[in-house]
Amino acid sequence: MxxxxxxxxxxxxxxxxxxxxxxxxxxxxxxxxxxxxxxxxxxxxxxxxxxxxxxxxxxxxxxxxxxxxxxxxxxxxxxxxxxxxxxxxxxxxxxxxxxxxxxxxxxxxxxxxxxxxxxxxxxxxxxxxxxxxxxxxxxxxxxxxxxxxxxxxxxxxxxxxxxxxxxxxxxxxxxxxxxxxxxxxxxxxxxxxxxxxxxxxxxxxxxxxxxxxxxxxxxxxxxxxxxxxxxxxxxxxxxxxxxxxxxxxxxxxxxxxxxxxxxxxxxxxxxxxxxxxxxxxxxxxxxxxxxxxxxxxxxxxxxxxxxxxxxxxxxxxxxxxxxxxxxxxxxxxxEQPSINDAPDAVEDFDTGGDIVLDDVTFSYSEDQPLFEGLDMTFRGGQVSAIVGATGSGKTTILSLLSRLYDVKGGQITIGGQPIETLKVGSLRGAFSVVAQDIVIFNNSIWENIRYVNPEATEEDVWRAAEDAEIADLIRRRGDAPVGPKGAQLSGGQKQRIAIARAFLRDAPILLLDEATSALDQATEERIKAALGRLTKGKTTIVVAHRLSSVADADRIFVLEAGQLVEQGRHDELLETAGLYSQLYQAQKKGYDGR
Missing domain, CATH: 1.20.1560.10 (ABC transporter type 1, transmembrane domain)
Incomplete structure (x- = not known):
């Protein structure tokens, strides 16, 4: 049969x-x-x-x-x-x-x-x-x-x-x-x-x-x-x-x-x-x-x-x-969410406190661990930078801080408070993010900026647009839609929308993930002062590939294959002649040779 x-x-x-x-x-x-x-x-x-x-x-x-x-x-x-x-x-x-x-x-x-x-x-x-x-x-x-x-x-x-x-x-x-x-x-x-x-x-x-x-x-x-x-x-x-x-x-x-x-x-x-x-x-x-x-x-x-x-x-x-x-x-x-509010989760926490990764373990798949026993401390009110080669885990750290993923082991705290004891909405509400993968809707630039704060006044939106150096473009385009996924905008224009959103949201913790990677040198210089105003008084964590953009950071963390190999200020890391120094010299030579 x-x-x-x-x-x-x-x-x-x-x-x-x-x-x-x-x-x-x-x-x-x-x-x-x-x-x-x-x-x-x-x-x-x-x-x-x-x-x-x-x-x-x-x-x-x-x-x-x-x-x-x-x-x-x-x-x-x-x-x-x-x-x-x-x-x-x-x-x-x-x-x-x-x-x-x-x-x-x-x-x-x-x-x-x-x-x-x-x-x-x-x-x-x-x-x-x-x-x-x-x-x-x-x-x-x-x-x-x-x-x-x-x-x-x-x-x-x-x-x-x-x-x-x-x-x-x-x-x-x-x-x-x-x-x-x-x-x-x-x-x-x-x-x-x-x-x-x-x-x-x-x-x-x-x-x-x-x-x-x-x-x-x-x-x-x-x-x-x-x-x-x-x-x-x-x-x-x-x-x-x-x-x-x-x-x-x-x-x-x-x-x-x-x-x-x-x-x-x-x-x-x-x-x-x-x-x-x-x-x-x-x-x-x-x-x-x-x-x-x-x-x-x-x-x-x-x-x-x-x-x-x-x-x-x-x-x-x-x-x-x-x-x-x-x-x-x-x-x-x-399909059930694994990231939920704990039964006794709280809303209030010290958003200006230190952000500490204590013995953190994480992997996207069981057979390929990314972090094992990672320790990092981002000082409250200071600018910290994370640098390293592609795939070293820079962006993953930002995802862990905002609980887009949960750690497999160890703990992350903000102001001494474990983030898993905080309400997810309150935790994420403390962050403003300027990411490299920017979500742009088929609407006007004005509405794209206002997306992060629908209750913002007209004056607030214009101020954010001016700070992000995109107000002139809004005046030229008016209410014209920007196309699906912002198809009618350049990469730099999209990133300036993301920066304007961060100004408008004005959260106490700022995450900049390759925030100026699509900007040309002249535009980056113009917007540098605005970013300085944006980061003032905030705990800021910057992920950057271009090392010259983080030279002024209070502390720089250097990652390699999920391991923290160096940390310190820009001048200190150059003096040690380690991985950071090698990356910096290689980039400098590349720019000088153009």
């Missing part, structure tokens, strides 16, 4: 599916139960209309075949028109109410997902593709809203129609109806077969689609490099490969779903033959009290049963795909 044959067929609703559906109901639908009850009532009215239509049709046929009274026929026709007018009104109200309910539910789901995303650690966003996050938050939630809104309301309507009309047909002719449903086991088998394969293929398709969206984002963001390197064809080929993978997976899903409708059609044809043949025999035989009007009505009723049954079959095929989406959306809650 093959592995495929040995594989046990999964149930239509796995324990995970039931748990996810319970989460959806309790979290977003139960509170709307009264409105959902109203929708169900309107759907019941639609089903009763069909039942009454069958009854009136049979009466109308008997008027035509037997009594021949025109007045009675007119009354039947008016009754049928009234019934379908009621059904038409319900057909308008049901989707109207359902769409509003589903949109509100999806709004709340997105709100909760966004809130949860914002609570997650930086490490989650560094290991998760942004395309996957966007896909879950936008596309998948929207698909869920449409499916569990309009599609589910339609499915309930179809199910109610099947139940009510079938009940009426059983009451009219139980023998003929029992004969007609002999195909039911076959339909159930087809649905099991389809649902199992759809769920597998849909899961693969969703992963491929997330990867594809991430690839598009990477290509668009890196278009400058693509154009310069003339790699348009390579990128097009990479994206087309993803497109082909999605096409093939969706073809599998749709091919499997396509088996449902012809199976239902063949079953319907078989049933109609049984009804026509068996019903005709009942009409011709004196042993049954059945006439032509009854058989025609019964056949019309079977049409009314099988059409919504076809739609129900489609719904259950789509249900498997949407259960996969629901699982992927809810799985976001499996």
């Amino acid at each position: 093959t592995d495929k044959a040995k594989k046990k067929r999964e149930p239509i609703f796995s324990p995970e599916d039931r748990s996810n559906l319970r989460w959806l109901w309790l979290g977003y639908l139960k509170k709307r139960a009264p409105w959902l009850g109203a929708v169900l009532l309107m759907i019941l009215i639609q089903g009763l209309v069909y039942q009454q239509f069958l009854s009136m049709t049979e009466s109308g046929l008997r008027v035509i075949f037997e009594s021949g009274e025109v007045g009675q026929l007119v009354l039947v026709c008016l009754g049928v028109f009234f019934l379908f007018a009621v059904r038409g009104l319900m057909s308008y109200l049901v989707p109207l109410v359902t769409v509003r309910l589903s949109n509100e539910a999806i709004f709340e789901m997105r709100r909760d997902l966004i809130g949860h995303l914002m609570s997650l650690d930086l490490a989650y966003f560094e290991r998760t593709k942004s395309g996957e996050i966007i896909h879950r938050l936008v596309t998948q939630t929207q698909q869920l809203g449409v499916f569990f809104g309009l599609a589910t309301a339609g499915a309930v309507r179809d199910a109610v129609t099947v139940v009510i009309v079938s009940g009426y047909l059983i009451w009219k002719n139980p023998i003929l109806f029992t004969t007609a449903i002999v195909v039911l086991p076959f339909i159930i088998w087809v649905m099991n077969f389809v649902s199992d394969r759809v769920k597998q293929a849909q899961g693969q398709a969703e992963r491929a689609l997330a990867d594809y969206m991430n690839g598009i984002e990477e290509t668009v963001n890196g278009m400058r490099t693509v154009k310069i390197a003339s790699q348009e064809q390579v990128e097009a080929g990479r994206l087309m490969k993803g497109t082909g993978a999605i096409r093939d997976l969706m073809k599998r899903v749709q091919t499997t779903q396509a088996l449902v409708m012809p199976s239902i059609d063949l079953s319907s044809a078989f049933v109609y033959v049984l009804v026509i043949g068996g019903g005709g025999y009942m009409v011709l035989s004196p042993d049954f009290d059945v006439d032509g009007a009854g058989i025609i009505t019964f056949l019309l009723g079977m049409v009314m049963v099988f059409d919504p049954a076809r739609l129900l079959a489609q719904y259950f095929g789509a249900l498997q795909s949407n259960l996969v989406l629901l699982d992927r959306v809810r799985s976001l809650y499996d």
Whole structure:
């Protein structure tokens, strides 16, 4: 026996599916139960209309075949028109109410997902593709809203129609109806077969689609490099490969779903033959009290049963795909933040005190430790600098200070207070950061500066802009957006926005991570005085590659491969002729040789 044959067929609703559906109901639908009850009532009215239509049709046929009274026929026709007018009104109200309910539910789901995303650690966003996050938050939630809104309301309507009309047909002719449903086991088998394969293929398709969206984002963001390197064809080929993978997976899903409708059609044809043949025999035989009007009505009723049954079959095929989406959306809650406020965390601490790293151990992965027993002290109110080669851990120290990551061992204190005993919001609120990876929004420069302090006055923003030497650019550009990720700005202009933000935030501890790396020599000299004003009276920690920019620091720490190898003032470190001196002389020679 093959592995495929040995594989046990999964149930239509796995324990995970039931748990996810319970989460959806309790979290977003139960509170709307009264409105959902109203929708169900309107759907019941639609089903009763069909039942009454069958009854009136049979009466109308008997008027035509037997009594021949025109007045009675007119009354039947008016009754049928009234019934379908009621059904038409319900057909308008049901989707109207359902769409509003589903949109509100999806709004709340997105709100909760966004809130949860914002609570997650930086490490989650560094290991998760942004395309996957966007896909879950936008596309998948929207698909869920449409499916569990309009599609589910339609499915309930179809199910109610099947139940009510079938009940009426059983009451009219139980023998003929029992004969007609002999195909039911076959339909159930087809649905099991389809649902199992759809769920597998849909899961693969969703992963491929997330990867594809991430690839598009990477290509668009890196278009400058693509154009310069003339790699348009390579990128097009990479994206087309993803497109082909999605096409093939969706073809599998749709091919499997396509088996449902012809199976239902063949079953319907078989049933109609049984009804026509068996019903005709009942009409011709004196042993049954059945006439032509009854058989025609019964056949019309079977049409009314099988059409919504076809739609129900489609719904259950789509249900498997949407259960996969629901699982992927809810799985976001499996990610939990590891950096939280301690139960007894405090808000107040000495922001002007010394910042001490005591025997700190940290690694991004278990097999590659970065810091082991690192000791450093940044004096309160002074300017400290961290220098070293790329990968030595300079920026990581800033991340540890603000608890973007937690240390694996040892302790970090500010003013003698361990940072893990502080509320995260209060701790991070004590820092202003000017980083090398500057986040710029597609808004005006003015709004980009005001982002760090939305309550700032107009005067405060202008003062920060003047201090950062970017006020003239604001006057020239006005309210013009700067493009996605600041595409219309130079690297130096972006960094001046970051510096203006630091002025506007005016926090007691200042972290400068390559704050002037994108500035030319002339601009750096102009802004040096502003940085001097910014750092005055603040505990300042500067990470710099250009050693000349930290020559005035009160203390310089030299890192190499995660180890503190030297510390002291600029002149002291030059005299020791150690690593700092070597780096400084190498940079000086490089600048002099230009």
